[in-house]
Amino acid sequence: MKSAKEKNITVPGEGRVGPQEILRRKGIKLTHQRLEILRTLMESGDHPSAEEVYKRVKPRLPTVSLDTVYRSLDMFEKIGAISRVEILDDRSRFETRKGTHHHLVCVSCKGIEDFPWPAVDRLKPPPPAARWGRILSGHLELRGVCRDCLKRGGDKE
Numbered sequence: 001m002k003s004a005k006e007k008n009i010t011v012p013g014e015g016r017v018g019p020q021e022i023l024r025r026k027g028i029k030l031t032h033q034r035l036e037i038l039r040t041l042m043e044s045g046d047h048p049s050a051e052e053v054y055k056r057v058k059p060r061l062p063t064v065s066l067d068t069v070y071r072s073l074d075m076f077e078k079i080g081a082i083s084r085v086e087i088l089d090d091r092s093r094f095e096t097r098k099g100t101h102h103h104l105v106c107v108s109c110k111g112i113e114d115f116p117w118p119a120v121d122r123l124k125p126p127p128p129a130a131r132w133g134r135i136l137s138g139h140l141e142l143r144g145v146c147r148d149c150l151k152r153g154g155d156k157e
Helices: 019-025 032-043 050-057 066-078 127-132 147-151
Strands: 009-011 015-017 082-086 092-096 102-106 112-115 141-144
Touching: 015 019, 019 032, 032 050, 032 066, 032 092, 050 066, 050 092, 066 082, 066 092
Parallel strands: 102 141
Antiparallel strands: 009 015, 082 092, 102 112
């Protein structure tokens, strides 16, 4: 049974599903730790690192380890339930798949915000990309300084 605040996500080829159904459909053993890690990521409004997911899960599951979080996130990425977002620092960030979208990245606070850009999504790859091979997906990342950092005088550029 789903909690009132539990969210569903869209998994390519699977439709909108909750954390238990995602794991069940992929034949992944349902454990309390895996469900809580996936649920935490699905309910996050940001793009947390593995360490941030761990800090959010730890109060509810005191026995969870950082290694378990890393291994679970890696598995969730392999089954297509989440995406790894490589941005500015050495830490990977994670997000649940939300369809085609792009990222605004603040070079000052390292915040990440999703945004749609249908006009870009409709573009065909340029000839050099087409000659390179088969393009499976595309993603645009715009870097700059967010409004909050500009207000605080955090403009690095």
